[in-house]
Amino acid sequence: MDRAKHPVTNLAGRYGHPLHPALVAVPIGAWVASFAFDLASRFVPGPQSLADGARWLIGLGVVGAIAAALAGFLDLFAIPTGTPVFRTALGHMAINLAVTGAYAVNFALRxxxxxxxxxxxxxxxxxxxxxxxxxxxxxxxxxxxxYGVRVADETTQAQGYHHADKENS
Structure with missing residues (x-):
């Protein structure tokens, strides 16, 4: 279990600071904003700039998703196979790959x-x-x-809850 908390390489981020969760903010933000632009394009005069913006946000999200997937794939290597957490990770990965593919198609269609x-x-x-x-x-x-994948262990986490004033007395 402890193996899944540590990176297989520093390319995935150092211990307690995985890159994958930080990188997913790019596609999530871009794709949510693109949907807002999509909806707005149907209700405002001169919708082309919103439609164009939505398309480019989708493209940015696809690029961001690829970067996030690479970091996530490195995290997957740390999870023991045949476990419930590994099956959850495979489902997470498969759905994200399908979503990224759908957005790539959506970018092309637009x-x-x-x-x-x-x-x-x-x-x-x-x-x-x-x-x-x-x-x-x-x-x-x-x-x-x-499951605490790539999350620091409880002993490391507990260090953040010690009061500095109690240590100095």
């Missing part, structure tokens, strides 16, 4: 559409992709908060 508000098809694909991202995020939370 490059050939007519100008104007985001069409119903790409909008629906974004909504379904966000739903998948939510499930994958839930599983990521299970990995970190339930």
């Amino acid at each position: 490059g050939v559409g007519p100008p104007g508000p985001v069409a119903a098809g790409p909008l629906a694909l974004s909504a379904v992709s966000l739903a998948g991202l939510t499930v994958a995020g839930y599983l990521g939370g299970e990995l970190a908060y339930r």
